[in-house]
Amino acid sequence: MNMYTEDYNKQLISAIAACLAGVAEEEERMLVEQWKNRSGRNRRLWQRLSAGNAWKREVDELDRTAVEEGWQRLERRMTRRYTLWERVRPLAGYAAVMAGLAVGFVLLREFKNAGEALVAVEQKQPEATTGVQLILADGRVIPINELGDVQIQEEDGATIYKDSTYIDYSRNIVQEDTVEIFNEMRMLNGMAYTITLSDGTRVYMNAESRLRFPVKFLGSRRVVEFEGEAYFSVAKNEERPFVIKTGGVEVAVLGTEFNLRAYSNETEIVTTLVSGKVQVSDDQYCCALDPGEQAVYATQTKELSTRVVDVNLYTAWCRAEILFKDTRLEDIMKNLARWYGIEYFFLDETAAELEFGGCFERFDSIDPILDMIRRTELLNVVREGNKIYFSIKK
C-alpha cells in the first residue's frame, strides 16, 4: 500500500466504502473503477466484498467481537505494569547495568516513602556553539560563535581576544585612559561563555544573560551592569571595589568568588558566596555575606534576607552540571528551558508540583533528561519540536 500516497489511500478506502454502501458519488465511483482496473487482485477483492453484500456480513462479524471482554482482559495487563514496586525495580536494574559502562549521569527521583531509585545514562559532550553576541561601543553586533580565534579592534584601539569558549579583555594595552567605553555581552539560550574583563575578573555567564562592562576600568570603582546568572571570579584589588548593578541591587566585592542569579523574569535576586567577602545592598538595606551564605532580594517587596546554603546547588551549572534537590518540576523546567531553548506545558497542574532531585551533565539535547523523567513512570512526557508536554500518568 505504500506505493500510493497516504491521501490517495484514504480517498480510496472512503470511496470503496461509499460504493459498497451504495452512497457513492460520481467521483468516488470513478476512483474505485480505476483501482479495480489496475489489477486482477483488486477486482477480486472488490467482488469478494460486494457480492451479495458480503461486506455487511463481515461488518456484522466485527460487531460480534467480544470487545468488552477483550478490554477487561487488556486493562488487567495494562494496570499490572504500573504498581510502584514494578516501577522501581527496572530502574534499579538499569542503573546496575549502566554503572558498568562509564557513567556520567545520575538522576535521583526521590520517592516520598519508598526510598530512592537511581538511574544512569551514558554521557554526551555538551555543545557550546550557539548564541553569544558582543555589542561594541559603536553599536556593532559581533556574533561571537561564528568567529574563530580572532582579535577585535575597539574604538579606542583596544584589542579584544577571543576563542570559542572565552573572550579576553585583560590583554590589551590602551595608552590614553580618558573615558570608559562600554561593551555588552549577550547570551542567547542554550549557551554558557566566559568573559575575562580588563582587570582580570572572570565572568562565566549562563544562558540568557547580559553583561555591560567597560573595555577598561578607569574610575575608583569597577562597575558593571548585569542581568541573568553568572559565576563571578573577581580579581583582587582592595583600592577599587568591583560593583555589579542588577535590578535595584548592588553587589560590591573586593576580590572573591560568588554566583549571582538575577533574571528579570524571576522574583528574586540571589547572591551566593563561595569565597571571600561580598556586600549586597539596595537603596535602604545592606548586608555582608560570609562564604556559604546567600542573600536573597525579593524584587517585589524589596526585602533582603540571608541564609546558609549548600553552595554546590547554586554553582553546579558552571561546572556544566545541572543539579536539583527536591525541586518542583516547574522550577526545573524553567532552568532547562533557558539552557535548551524549549517551551514546556503542564497538562495537569499537579505535574508541575512533582519534586525531583538529580544531577545531570549538560547534554547537547534535552532528550536524555526527558528520558530520565519518563523512566520514573510518574509522568507522560511528549516532545513536539521544541515544545514539551507533561501530564500525570493515570
Added chain:
Amino acid sequence: MESESKRNKIILKIQLGNRKAFREFFNGYYPVLCSFALKYLHDRPSGEDVAQDVLLKYWENREQYSSLEEVKGFLYAAVRNRCINILKREQVGERYARFVQQNEPEWFEEEVLEHEVLLLLQQAIGTLPKQMKRIIEYSLSGKRNAEIAREMNIAEGTLHKLKKIAYQKLREVLKDRF
C-alpha cells in the same frame, strides 16, 4: 479534514496516556485486528491473543506515535509478524507459513485495505440512529420498500423519506471520515 484532525487527536490523547481515548480506539481496532489476525491464523482465540498483545504493545510505546497513520502502520505490521511467527513455530502450519510468506506482501496490503474499508463502514453505520440503521440493513438485504415499510410498521411514504435521510446521513459520515 476536520475529522481527520479529530482522529489524530485521539492518537495525541493516547500519546499522553489518556485511557479513555485508548478505550475508544480499542473499541474500533480490537475487532478489526482480531479479524485481521484470523486471516492468517484461522483460530479465533489465537487471533484475539495477537490483537491483545499488539494493542498492549502500542499502549506501552504510545509516546512514539503521534499520528493515526503511524499507529495503523505499526498495528497491522505487528499483527502480521506475530502471526507469521506463530505459524512458523507450529510444525503443522509450516507449509502454510511458507505459502503465506511467499504470497504475503501483496496479500497483506489487500487485507489491510479490506479491513480499513470494513472498519470505516462499521463505524459509519454505527453512528446512525437505530431506525435508520434498520432501514439500511433491510434495503441492503434486498428487501423492497413496501416490504420494509410493513416490517417496520410505517407508511411507505414515511419510509421513503427516512430512507433518503438515512442514506444522506451515511453519505455524510463516510465523507466526513477522511
